[in-house]
Every structure is written in structure tokens, then in C-alpha cells.
Amino acid sequence: MCNSKQDIIRKDVQKLESELAPAFESIFSEIEIMESDVLNKHGERRQAITEFGRKCHKVVDIVMTKYLSDSKEIERRDLDSIKSLKAKIQDQKSSVKSEIQEKHSILESKDAFKLASYTSKNNEYRDVPSWFELKIPPFHPNELSELALFQLIGEIPETEKTYIRGHVLEEPEIVGTVSTGNHETNRVNCIPNTNEFYVCGVSEIIKRMNTEGELLEMITTKSKTSPSNLTVNREGDLIYTDVDDKNIYIVKNGQIRCLIRLFKWTPRGICSTSSDDLLVALLLKGDTKIVRYSDSTVTQEIQYKDTGEPLYHDPASMEENKNGDIVVSNWATNTVVVVNNEGKFKFEYKGNHQNNLEDTFTPDGVATDSMCHILIADRNNHIVHVIDRNGQILVYIDSCNIQYPYDLSTDSKDMLFVAEFKTDLVKVIKYLK
Template sequence: MPFSDCDTLQHVADVVSKSSKSKKAVIIEDGDEKYYVWKELVRKFEVKGTTNDTRRNSGIGRPGSARTKENIDVIDRVITETPQKSVRRASNDLSKFTSYVSRNEELRNIPTRFELTVPPLDLRELTEERLCQIIRVIPPSMKSIIPGHILQVSHPVSSFNEPNRKVLEKPEVLAVLNTGYRKTYRVCCIPNTNQFYVCGDTKTIRHMNTEGSIMEEIITKSGYTPYDLTVTREGHLVYTDLKNRSINRQKNGKIECLLRLEGWIPRAICRISTHDVLVIMTTDDCKRSEIVRYCTSTTTRTQYNDNGKPIYFDPDFVTENKNLDFVVSNSNTKTVMVVDKEGKFRFNYNGNLKKSFSPRGVATENMCNILIADRDNHVIHIIDQNGQFLRYIDTCNLHKPYDLSTDSSDMLFVTECDSGIVKQIKYLE
């Protein structure tokens, strides 16, 4: 390569900077040209208006004055030719008196007059939007991805995905927290705190900490049990509501509806690294399912594989791995599916026990390993990011583990659906 990596990046930055300055000069020059055209157009309108005024004025005066002058000339000529004048000139011809015909009626008619109304000035409003359409929109910069390469180093470098913390031989239960529900369903840790949100078989979502204290209770707007919940990067609660087909957020003590669907039911939800929200949606008849990434202005849908066949069949849980893969759990097909960030299929995991696999909640951690709650077998599976089985968590007296969530330090929170409790488990060294 002619440049080192740093030199290459600096070169690219210089090219972009020069290109930006060049485009700025073009924009200024284009603006000057459009301003000249505008001024010339105004001048032409001004000249045209003056010409029209002259024509109108001449059109008003000439016909009337010419007709009037013609009538005056006729009157003078008639007066000159009247019999009385002839008598004065010593004429003895009586026939001139008897043949005289008066032209008073003819000459009494006044020529047609004009009433001119000045037309109103019709100035068209020029809005900023219309002006932008005239000038055109400056296109955004285009970013192309150039394949990278591996740097040659003289000493080993630890990869982000390389495990540097081992799974404990005997994971430890740090806390058993009573949620107050008869059945406990979903749990989601709040980033960089010892707090979490949990929901169960009522319309109330509870904000709790690892001491077991209930810090806040949030009642859903519909009065219906929430299906799933997640937490934004800022710590705001977001939940899905099957009753009114909505996605809702609690902020500053108030619940606001972010989205309401028609023909679709929002189910599982999770926050992802791009600040977007990932939602599993199912049609009313449960025959179609999609994973939709919602952001501020657009949505991205994933539903078919490369062969045009549906990927998902009524999935229940979803989460994003640290490598940006999406992990989807489906209790009906007894499968955990992993797709990449573009929605392309990577692999399926169908369990590693002789017993039937019953996957429920899924979670990931900082080493990109995937944790799966196996409800009916009362264990948690741990697999790596490529689907390779690592081990079970089966020594924490788990009973029907249902949902999972990991906090910023990779502590594991597990809901037990029939016992109404959340367990905090330390499973890494």
C-alpha cells in the first residue's frame, strides 16, 4: 500500500475537505447566476409594465380625440355650407333652402369613451420550500465501505469476542427477589444501575432494585397486562401492549404511545445499539411474523430468507447480541434462531439435551455468548456467538425460568414464571 492506514485516512479526509470547498464555491457561483437571472427577470417585467401603460394610454386618447375632431370639422363645414351663408353671398336659388337637410342628430352623438381599471398586483408568495425546489437540494455525502485488512502486530491482541472471563463451575444466586406477582414474566435491567423493570400477570409494571425494594409502579394505559418491556439507553421504560396494539414509553412520569398498529400485534421488543427499537410483530391470524426495526423516521422489516420463505413463525422473544446479530426465540418451533444485522440467517439452535427443548427468554453478554431459558427443563443454556454449546446453568434451583436479562457487569436476572420471583445470578468469574 502507498500509505499507512493513518496516512490513508488523512488523505481521505483531505480529499473530502477539498471537495467540500470546491462544492461550496460552485454553490456560491450558482447562487450568483440565479440572482442575476432573477434581477434580469424583474427588469423585464418592469419594462413590459411601462410598455403596457403607454399602449393603454394611447389606446384611450387616440380613438376618442380623432372622432371628436372629425365631428368638429364636419360641423364647421356644414355651417359654412348652410343656406343662410348662401343668402349672405347673394344667392337667389330657392332650391338650396328647400333641399337643406339638417345633420344635427348625426353630429349630436358623442364618441365612445373608455373606463380603464388598473389590474391588481398579483405577487406570488415565494416560500423557502419553493426556493429550495428552484435551487435544488444539496445531496448528502455518499459513504462507501472499503474492505479492511488485518494489521500485522508483533504481539497478540485480545479480540473483543475472545472470552476473557470463564463461566463459574457453580454459578451463585446472589438474591431472590419477590416481585409480588403470582406469575412473573418479563424482566429488563436498567443500564449502569442495580435496578430493573419487571412485569407479571397484572396491569402493573414494577421498578425494583437488587435490594428487593419497589421504587415505582407503572400502570399500563390500557389496563391490560404488558406483553414485553425494554429500557432505552436513557433509562426510559418501553413496553408493548397487545390490548390496543401499541408501543408505549414512560418518560417524566407520563406514558406516551409511540406507535399504534393496524392488522398487526406488537409482541417482543428490545433496544438495540443504534438507539432504535426492535419489535416482533404478528398478524391477527398469527400466520405471518416480522421483526421490525423502528427509528425516528423509517422502519426496516425482516421476514423472508434468500429463498423467499418466511424466516419467523410466531416468535416470542428477541434480543441483540454485542456483535449486532439478532437472537430470536420461538417456543412453538422449539428453536432459537440467529440472523445477522441485515436479517440474513446464520444458524438455529435446537437444544443439547435428550429431552424436548422449550426455549423462552434470551439474553447476551459482553463476550457475545447467548443465554437461553429452557423452561420445561429448568436450566439455562449458554452457547457462543456461532451456536456452539458451552454449558448449562443448572445448579441454582431454577424452576421454570422464563425470561433473562443481563446488566452492565454481566449479572444475570432470571424470572421464574410460576413462583413470582426474580433471581440475580453470578455466573462469570
């Protein structure tokens, strides 16, 4: 009785130490990271508000300078028009004064001839020229109240709080098993917002199936060889890499079209991102890099750590995490490398040696879920590692009789699809509450 209880306690302790305690440590670590990030983001926002205030003052100064300049220009035009009017009146005034002097001269001379020939010109000066009066209105700007300024600039948005649903189940369960009819099934990729997925083995055939096991479509690759990797874009179109002819193809409305032609580099892993870019692992004579394509144009290349050390060694599979991180499994080094969306190295996962795995950690397919968990197919140990976004192990999915898991994919409901290499099966596993 005591021995039985002791065995139960030992198993509970092992479970607590290997899975539950690390899970809480991981969550606590993420909360601390979130706290630091929140403080930084609030600081950045205050700095942005201060900078906006400086810009507002600058704009006000520019506007006031413009108002003063416009006022000065109106003043100049007013004075020019007054000057022109004065000159016109001055001419008339001088003419009248000359006429008066001339008439006085005639009267004083008592010259009979001038008196006899005199003709009045007064009528010429009766038409006084028109002139104008200028009224300068005062400056009455629109009232600028605090409320009006708030409405113009806008409000500071409240923090968006998103509750993270679920947690890793202690006992994941198989909710579906699909026989694909493939030989050595090695790739699977879910189609967003459906119960469908693409799957292939070591052949030139890519199948579109659903979780009911129905075969919906069969696609033969252009080169008649097995594709290296699969992905699906936001529209649900299949995209695959072909190591034989070094091309990347898209299948749209049943038609296969070459999307990217690489010539020298060989494409391996591929994934579609949240922005509908493509991330592709490329190999050339031992060199490996991850390249981001946007509409077939290279926009980013990721190859080295800051130390100059290569990040990748014969990459097998890749996926973009929901936080923008890029997750890549390396065959040659049996590691999973994670970089951020700028290509900066974050961490390298080498398997959790505390679990006493039977065989060497052999990562193949990788997937992510809505909680930013990273799921890794450990082929030779017949399990799936679930780690958090910072590389801490959370749990192993080892209770679903998984056999040689080669590739993984998660659907829109966070169901895990596992492609088993030595069977023709794709197992659908529920692992989150």
C-alpha cells in the same frame, strides 16, 4: 472403591464431553473466524489505501490542471494589456511620423504662405504616455515532503486488542433473590448502569425494583392489561408492547406516552439496540416479521431467509447481541433464530439433544452478555442454555434451583436476572468470572 472411582471418572468424562470440550471447540472456532476476518479486514484496508492513492493522484492532477489553467489565464491578461499598450503607442508613433512628413513637405515646397502660417506642434508630442513593465515571478510551490504528506493524511491506526474477560463458570451461583409479589412473573429487564430492573407478571402492573428487593415504582398500563414485553432504552426509560391495543408505549418521568401505533399488526417481542433503535416482533394472521424503528420510523424489515422460507414463527422474546446479531426465540417451533444486523440468516438453535433433557426444548426469554454469549431460558427443563455467538453450546445453568425460567436479562456487570414463571421470584445469578 473401584466403582466409586469409576463413577467419578464417568462424571468427569461426561462433563468434559458435554461442556468443556465443546467450549474449547467453540473458542477455537471463533479464533479461526477471527483470523479469517482479520485477513479480510487487512485486505480491505490495503484496498482502501490503494484507492486513496488513486484519489490523491486524481486530486493532484486536478490541482495541477487548475494551476496550468490559471497560469494560462494570467498570460492571456498580460498579453491583452501589452496589446492595448502597443496600440496606444502605435497611434502616437503614427501621429509623430505624420507630423514629420508634413514638416518635410512644407520645407520642400518653399510655399511662402505655408511658411508664414506654420505653427509648431512639437509640444503636443512631448508628453510621452506612461507604460509598464511586466515581471513574471517563477512558480515556487510549498515544499511537499513525505513527513508533511504523512501529517496531512494521517497515520494508519494500530489494531485495537481487547482482551475477553472471564469464562462460563462451572458452578454458577445465586447472588440475590427478589420476591416481586407478582402472579406468574413473565418479564424482566435490567436498567443500564444501576441495580434496578423492571418486572411484570400476568397483570396490568409493571414494577421498578432493585436487587435489595425494594419496590421503587408501580406503573399501570394504558389498556389495563398485561404488557407483552419490556425493554429499556439508553436513557433508562421503560418501553413496552401492548397486544390489546396494538401500541408501543414509553414511560418517561412517570408519564406514559404512545410511541408507535400499529393498527393492524400486533407487537410482541421488543428490544432496544446499541444505537437506541427499537426492534419489534410484529404478527398479522400468521405472518411474522422483525421491524427496526429509528425515531418511530421504519428503517428495516426482516422476515424471510434467502430461500424465501419464513424466519419466525410466533416469536416470544428477542435481543440484540453485542456483535449486532439479532436473537429471537420462536414459540411455535421451539427454536432460537439468529440473523446478522442486515437480517441474513446465521443459524437456528434447537437445543442440545446430547444432554438428555427431560422435556422438549422450550425457549422463552433470551439475553446476551459482553462476550456475545446467548442465554436462553428453557422453561420446561428448568435450565438456562448458554451458547456462543455461532450457536455452539457452552454450558447449562442448572445448579441454581431455577423453576420455570420465563424471561432473562443481563445487567452492565453481566449478572443474569431470571424471572421464574411459577414463583414470584427474580433470581440474580453470577455465571462469569
